[in-house]
Amino acid sequence: MPQASSRPRKEVIKLLKFLGIKQIYDVKLNHIYSAELLRRMVKRISTLDFEKYGECGLFRAFNNAVKNGIVEMIVEMVKVCPNLMHTLDKNGRVFLMSSIAHRQEKIFSLFYGLEGRNGNLLSVTDYFDNTMLHCAGELSPSTQLARISGAALQMQRELQWYREVESIVNPRAKTYCNQNGETPGQLFTKSHEKLMAAGEKWMKQVATSSTVVGALIITVMFTAAFTVPGGNKDTGFPVFLHEKSFLIFIISDAISLFASSTSVLMFLGILTSRYSENDFLKSLPRKLVIGLCTLFISIATMMVAFCAALRIVMDGRLEVVIPVSLLAGIPVTLFILLQFPLLFEVFISTNGPGIFNRKMKRWY
Template identity: 55%
Template sequence: MLAEVVERAHTLKLLKFISGSDLEAANCLLTANRHLVNAKIFLTIERRPLHSAITEGSLEMVDELLSYMSEEDVKIQDEGGRTALHFAAMSPGNTKIAESLIRKNKELLTIPDDQGKYIPLVFACQTGHKDITHYLYKETTPAYLLCPENQNQAASVVIECVRSKLFGIKQIYDLKLTHVYAHELLLLISKSIAALNVDEIRQSSVVEAIINASERGMTEFIVEIIKTNPDLLISIDKNSRTICHIAVAYRQEKLFSLINGHDAVKYYFLDFTDNYGNNMLHLAGQLEPTSQLKLDQISGAALQMQRELQWFKEIESIVPPAFKEYKNSFGATPYEAFDQSHANLIKEGEKWMKDIAQSSTIVGTLIITIMFAALFTVPGGYNQDTGIPLLLSKKLFKLFIISDAISLFASSTSVLIFVGILTSRYSKDDFLTSLPKKLIIGLSALFISIATMMVAFSSTVIILLKGQLEIVIPIVLLATIPICLFVWLQFPLLVTITMSTYGPGIFDRKVRKWL
């Protein structure tokens, strides 16, 4: 009895030292009582000092305890069959601890627990801790995950990653040494799902994983799973939305293109409505938090509105005519739903366009004033008798005249275009092509006017300071700064608008048959 009291007193001390990260005291106690390193530290559960140190997140204490333990000691499991690496996988910021554990005994990577029969990697995926998941995924060998007897582990890894929104199949591909391993892993998962019966499918997270993959646009995962399990094509979420409806609601254009480009597949989904009576066109017309996340990746409210119109027009082109006037549970047609959901975005888009137009109009007006005046105060002056410029025969003078005229005409054009933008009516359809087209022309003309203004300025400097290269060269180089600034600040916007309006579009029209 006395021995048990003394033993418990030592255990309580060790537990206190672990909790307080007192390395020196723990070292003294373990030196005198080495067996305590594997002692039970709680009365009702099978936890060991190492498990407690990991839960505390103390790397130094973990390393101290490991120095007293053998490789077999580290494999000790708690009442649920969880090893020290399972505990490390469940807590954030424990990657360094996991590294220490694996250095001590690499077998920890493949020891499953007693309840779910899951290895530590699956635990990490379930808890959603990205860093340690990446590390354990890298350390767990492809040979183990691709082994037929471990197919449940492989399936659990992918499904839990999708469910926890850690990363998709593409990221899983990137984590592996080769794409082949990841693809084999996915095929193995597909085959293991195909071997499940209906009840097992319902009890598992397969449908949930497909729904989550649809929300995130993980086309590789969806294609491989459904190719092997075509009965999962009509997977429905809690709101009675199919994967096609989810693709529209979450604005996942790649997944939508995959379905829309396959005529035999897309007609499965057209007549579905969700719990709120929304058909596919309603979902395209609704601006919800689910679609806002994808929309926030586009800069500028006007371009966001353009993207929303592109989605709505695309869905409008494929739904049956009757669906266009169909009312949802709130009594709204798709067009009414679009107007209601996008009222604020239209106002923001109008403000965004007007702000750009106003500032650009000011710049354009200044350029018009400068270039008009410069045309009548030419370098070298005029012949007093004939009124003809003295340097008329010089090539640089001709360059000055041409660039001045181009700058004047281009700036005048840009100002007129921007005035047109300011006076537009800003109906929703204007954001599709009319307003972006005007903005493209206006910004392009403004860029040409700035560039040619600098050419006119440089040619004048060269004429006036002929031969003085030590002055001419720095001035000409400085003249390129406004052009470079415009390219840096405005050219990306110009390219984005041009590609969004006249580019190939966000929807892939050349999808190959996959089912």
């Protein structure tokens, strides 16, 4: 009997796993347990003297939380012990510098929620005389870079970090030299040399392949504009000039021609770019977005023009036109599936709200 009653329960668990509900439940349960553990830990910390923090491993736990981006833990621990904000890790860095070195944007954004934005956190240096801007100039950890697709977008993210830190530090930090005699700008250029070369190669590969497609569409659509379906009358005008399908064909052909021409020009702009550091921040990603969008429009309108021409040639035989028109949607769908994730990521990274929360509410 117990085995018989447990069988339906196992089947229900399998169904929940298949639907993804079990995974969501487990994540929520782990979060509840973690929150309760943090609450008890903070309560215990509040009863200790500052001298005992090191003995119980609090400093190590705090630095690990910064390294792994555990925001809730940082906030609760600082509320109980504000001095943790000024404790140093093994490299002599306070939590704000460490968040930059490990590229933890959520931890870094906590700075914007500090009352008065504690200036002491901005002027400190580590054991190697590196400032916060030096930390931003170092290459991001490989685990953080791996989250971003494409070397060009990785270079863009590094520039976004550097510009963000640059906007809050003292202007004199830009010319401050560390123990190796390097300014933050020099360190950034040196440490990102290989990534920049990889980003240039990635951009040129995408632009080259897309230019070939765009050029083929230009050739086809330009030719189609002068070889209209159905031919011309003796007067020189198209036979189906007054048909709605012919009007759709001409408009779609023109849009496809203009869109593909714009796309090719954008990709040519990428191929002939200087590829300086600043180009990766806005210029190159925007050209890539415009190029991919116009290329998609050209492919979609080319299929529309094809379907309109087919309807004219087949004299409205829908039993042929409809199935072929449905097949014409396959290339458009494939383009969306293959390129839309990249297009979306580039667009959000370039024109989105950004990874930093400058409007964070005061938390301490």
